[in-house]
Amino acid sequence: MTTTTWVILGGSSAVAAAFARIAAEQGCPLVLAGRDTTHLEVSAADLGLRGAPLVRVLDFDALDFDNHGRFVSQCLENTDGPVAVFLCFGLMPEQHRMQAEFSLARTCIDTNFTAAASVLEAFAAAYEGGRKGAVVVVSSVAGDRGRAKNYLYGAAKAGLSTYAEGLRGRLFASGISVTLVKPGFLDTAMTWGLPGIKGAASPRSCAAACFKAAAAGTENLYFPWPWRWIMAILKAIPARWFKRLKI
Amino acid sequence: MRAKIMDLSGWGRTLASPSSVYRPERQSHLRQLMALPEPFIARGGGRSYGDQAVCGGGATILTERLDRFISFDARTGLLEAEAGLTFADLYRVMAGRGWVAPVTPGTGRVTLGGALANDVHGKNHERDGSFAHHVQWFDLITPDGAIRRVSRQSDSDLFNATAGGCGLTGIITALALQMAPITHPSVNVRCLPANDLEAMLTIFHELAPLHRFSVAWIDGTAVKGKRGGGIVELADWADTPVKAPAPRSRRVPFDAPGWLLNPLVMSVFNQLYRRISTHPSPRLRPAGTFFYPLDALDDWNRLYGRRGFVQFQCVIPTARAEAALPRLLEAAGTPYLVVLKRLGDMGDGMLSFPMPGYTLALDYPWSDATAERLKQLSRITRDHDGRIYLAKDACADPADVVSMYPRLDRFRQILARIDPAGRLRSEQSRRLHLHGHTP
Numbered sequence: 001m002t003t004t005t006w007v008i009l010g011g012s013s014a015v016a017a018a019f020a021r022i023a024a025e026q027g028c029p030l031v032l033a034g035r036d037t038t039h040l041e042v043s044a045a046d047l048g049l050r051g052a053p054l055v056r057v058l059d060f061d062a063l064d065f066d067n068h069g070r071f072v073s074q075c076l077e078n079t080d081g082p083v084a085v086f087l088c089f090g091l092m093p094e095q096h097r098m099q100a101e102f103s104l105a106r107t108c109i110d111t112n113f114t115a116a117a118s119v120l121e122a123f124a125a126a127y128e129g130g131r132k133g134a135v136v137v138v139s140s141v142a143g144d145r146g147r148a149k150n151y152l153y154g155a156a157k158a159g160l161s162t163y164a165e166g167l168r169g170r171l172f173a174s175g176i177s178v179t180l181v182k183p184g185f186l187d188t189a190m191t192w193g194l195p196g197i198k199g200a201a202s203p204r205s206c207a208a209a210c211f212k213a214a215a216a217g218t219e220n221l222y223f224p225w226p227w228r229w230i231m232a233i234l235k236a237i238p239a240r241w242f243k244r245l246k247i
Numbered sequence: 248m249r250a251k252i253m254d255l256s257g258w259g260r261t262l263a264s265p266s267s268v269y270r271p272e273r274q275s276h277l278r279q280l281m282a283l284p285e286p287f288i289a290r291g292g293g294r295s296y297g298d299q300a301v302c303g304g305g306a307t308i309l310t311e312r313l314d315r316f317i318s319f320d321a322r323t324g325l326l327e328a329e330a331g332l333t334f335a336d337l338y339r340v341m342a343g344r345g346w347v348a349p350v351t352p353g354t355g356r357v358t359l360g361g362a363l364a365n366d367v368h369g370k371n372h373e374r375d376g377s378f379a380h381h382v383q384w385f386d387l388i389t390p391d392g393a394i395r396r397v398s399r400q401s402d403s404d405l406f407n408a409t410a411g412g413c414g415l416t417g418i419i420t421a422l423a424l425q426m427a428p429i430t431h432p433s434v435n436v437r438c439l440p441a442n443d444l445e446a447m448l449t450i451f452h453e454l455a456p457l458h459r460f461s462v463a464w465i466d467g468t469a470v471k472g473k474r475g476g477g478i479v480e481l482a483d484w485a486d487t488p489v490k491a492p493a494p495r496s497r498r499v500p501f502d503a504p505g506w507l508l509n510p511l512v513m514s515v516f517n518q519l520y521r522r523i524s525t526h527p528s529p530r531l532r533p534a535g536t537f538f539y540p541l542d543a544l545d546d547w548n549r550l551y552g553r554r555g556f557v558q559f560q561c562v563i564p565t566a567r568a569e570a571a572l573p574r575l576l577e578a579a580g581t582p583y584l585v586v587l588k589r590l591g592d593m594g595d596g597m598l599s600f601p602m603p604g605y606t607l608a609l610d611y612p613w614s615d616a617t618a619e620r621l622k623q624l625s626r627i628t629r630d631h632d633g634r635i636y637l638a639k640d641a642c643a644d645p646a647d648v649v650s651m652y653p654r655l656d657r658f659r660q661i662l663a664r665i666d667p668a669g670r671l672r673s674e675q676s677r678r679l680h681l682h683g684h685t686p
Contacts, residue, residue: 012272012273013272014272014312017272036273036275039273039274039275042274042315042317042329043315045315045316045317045318046315046316046317049316049319049340050316050340188272189248189270189272192249192251192270193249193250193251194249
């Protein structure tokens with residue numbers, strides 16, 4: 001049985017980098033996709049030494065929708081074996097800046113949602129055409145309910161989460177699992193220095209949970225697990241009270 | 248890039264200072280930080296015991312996420328890696344393939360950059376020298392923003408100012424380390440008992456040169472007269488493999504109460520340790536547990552509670568050791584941990600610690616009485632032509648450094664050339680006037 005090749009979308013982010021290391025330690029070939037290819041070339045060398053038999057670096061611009069089809073073909077060439085996707089790119093500009101300047105909000109929405117949908121639709125077509133693999137989508141608890149303090153990012157992530165659920169339904173017939181991961185606070189550059197971040201989990205621990213969930217074909221994963229209950233409570237608050245909360 | 252305001256201290260958890268802390272995740276982001284208006288210092292594993300890796304009132308730059316392997320040449324054993332890579336990670340990836348770092352400090356959580364900045368030594372200094380000896384080149388971002396590849400051939404002054412230079416010449420971003428080949432990551436260890444200091448020194452003198460690694464643990468709570476007694480560990484690389492235990496580290500989850508580690512508890516611990524640890528015939532052990540004994544317990548520094556602790560580590564030249572060691576142990580009071588090693592030839596680093604002789608390390612819970620005691624130990628060290636290890640130091644004063652490090656003037660000259668505005672600064676460099684002027 002050939003080992004699964006993992007395509008890491010958003011290869012420079014801390015969680016994606018940690019996931020790539022775990023996959024490398026398991027002996028998986030890798031494709032690192034992102035814009036900073038200089039950075040990714042060094043990462044490729046690092047991952048090779050950590051156990052990946054082969055690491056390719058591909059240029060990938062999330063917002064360059066027209067080229068996603070070609071990008072996916074590049075991911076799939078070179079191997080007949082299973083090709084799995086770890087989608088972990090995102091953008092979280094400050095809410096107040098997005099409110100002041102809609103073009104920034106649009107970039108946020110396009111990066112977090114449209115770009116993800118675009119590239120995953122291309123993979124979906126390949127999976128329906130007979131390729132084997134799996135999909136892991138890293139969304140966010142922010143998508144579970146719209147909050148005044150970050151609804152633009154939250155809305156994009158909400159879109160992504162619903163998309164992933166639908167994709168799961170579509171690809172079930174092709175035997176491809178779609179794992180939707182909703183992390184709470186993670187200790188990455190995105191949250192570093194922000195006030196009020198409590199209990200941020202390490203990128204490595206999140207990546208390990210994602211890898212395990214993918215192997216098991218788990219559908220939904222909140223990470224760390226308490227967030228499942230935190231969000232359940234938040235979702236249960238009636239709207240006429242929720243709208244008054246300063247969160 | 249956002250900064251997080253944090254109170255940072257060293258491993259001893261004393262001398263905390265507020266600092267704006269940055270944690271770049273890419274080399275390009277690190278380079279951007281060189282334009283910071285405030286003074287700054289790099290911080291790797293944060294395993295120096297005092298205030299070497301804290302810039303109070305300025306910026307501290309964490310290198311921990313810049314930790315990739317860059318390349319490895321299996322023919323020559325030359326490894327290139329980013330400076331944030333830890334010894335633990337290096338060991339985990341390379342030891343099974345037959346390569347180890349030729350010199351490793353006592354904890355795997357130290358970064359390669361930190362190891363160069365302190366020119367660390369291991370249990371094999373007499374045979375293999377200190378860390379910088381095995382570094383062929385390093386990439387340094389100097390305060391002017393330039394990135395230089397520094398080797399002994401290209402700029403020996405800058406090389407030797409950086410080796411042991413406590414991070415004050417710039418930020419080390421990558422280095423080339425000559426790795427050492429091994430057959431298996433396992434060692435044969437003998438643990439010989441010594442009744443007193445004289446017996447211990449005899450074992451060191453006669454047997455240590457026959458082995459690659461040697462280190463002695465001294466019972467700091469032993470009754471006077473038997474002072475200096477303990478166990479000498481002598482080890483060599485083994486030809487047979489041994490199964491390594493599953494990597495599972497336990498963590499101390501909270502600050503222990505101040506009364507937990509006290510002289511009575513330590514005395515009992517020391518006596519038990521002595522009883523169970525002696526085995527004169529060689530035993531096969533995984534190299535990882537021999538090199539990094541304390542790493543099995545993460546955050547063990549929290550056992551000292553909120554007051555924190557300090558370590559006094561000095562080296563005494565061979566000729567003066569027989570006179571100095573008893574005096575040091577006499578003045579030592581009740582240290583909680585005492586470790587003795589032999590050191591060999593001096594390195595070329597201007598502030599490099601080792602010299603041929605014996606190095607003694609003493610751990611104490613922090614208190615005013617401890618501060619007094621450390622001054623006394625420092626005086627004894629100076630009187631016997633020895634010096635203090637800056638990687639562990641939390642209390643020395645500028646006069647100490649001037650008398651203990653004869654190449655300090657040369658170091659200051661290089662700093663004046665490389666960092667004329669004094670942009671690189673740590674609480675330690677301020678305290679010890681390492682730049683040569685009161686900032």
